[in-house]
Amino acid sequence: MPESTQLDHSIAQQIRRLSERGIAELAGLTGHEFRMLAKDTLASAAEASSDERTATVVVHPSLVPAASLAALLERDGKPGFVVEDMTDLEEFRPIGDAPVPDQPLYLVHDIDRGDDMQNWSPDEALAELRTRGRRPLTVTEGISWLLQHPDRLEPGSCFMTIGSRRRTARGLDARTPAIWISGGTGRDGRERRGAPKVGWCWARNRHTWLGFASAAPIVSD
Structure with missing residues (x-):
């Protein structure tokens, strides 16, 4: 995976970047309120972080829904x-392999796009991530990562976020969320060609251009 553009990715700078993108307004907060919320919720996690450079600030869907976050x-x-x-994106919630802290902002570490698993099915990839001791990203985590590292979404190298699934009366919905680049075809519309796109793929299908994003397990305080 190519190195990300050399920007300041400290936790403080990530919070500033989110504020500049309009997260506070989407959350119904003032800029000051958002910064104070971030300070309060991320303080202990930041202190426990062994390497802040690997950390990504995640916006919990309880603060801003995934669809609204994707628009940023x-x-x-x-x-x-x-x-x-x-239209049911908000019904896709973390699976047991991807527990999420019950707080509006949290940190995930050591995110990898999973290029080495391109052309694997989601079911195959989840089993492999378990073997590696890795945690599959949720769709909100994937979006939050791209808000800080937009260059991680590349033609031919996009990724799935199989940490999110929708539960039904019969089990899990067969769809798994993914984030890639629109080709501007079909209902996307030509005007969206090249835009970041949150969509889905079948859990047993393979795609040569989709990896499986994962992170280090989240360590509880």
Whole structure:
């Protein structure tokens, strides 16, 4: 995976970047309130962090829903969007392999795009991540990562976020969320060509251009 653009990715700078992108307004907070919320919720996690450079600040969906967060993504001046047939995105919640802290902002560490598992199915990839002791990213975590590292979304090298699944009366929905770049075809519309896109793939299908994003396990305080 190519190195990310050399920007300041300290936790403090990530919070400033989120504020500049309009997170506070989406959360119904003032800029000051958002910064204080971040200070209060991330203080202990930041102190416990052995390497702040590996940390990504995640916006919990209770603070800002995933679909609203996706709209803040940007590539070549085009905003991100959620595919039209995924109106139930907010029903995709963390699976047991991807527990999420019950707080509005939290940290995940050592995110990897999972390029080495391109052309694997989500079911195959989840089993492998378990073997590696890795935690699959949720869709909100994937979006939060791209808000800080937009260059991690590349043509031919995008990723799935199989830490999020929708539960049904019969078990798990067969769809798994993914984030890639729109080709501007079909219902996406030509005007969205090249834009970041949150969509889905079947849990047993393979795609040569989708890896499986994962992170180090979250250590509870």
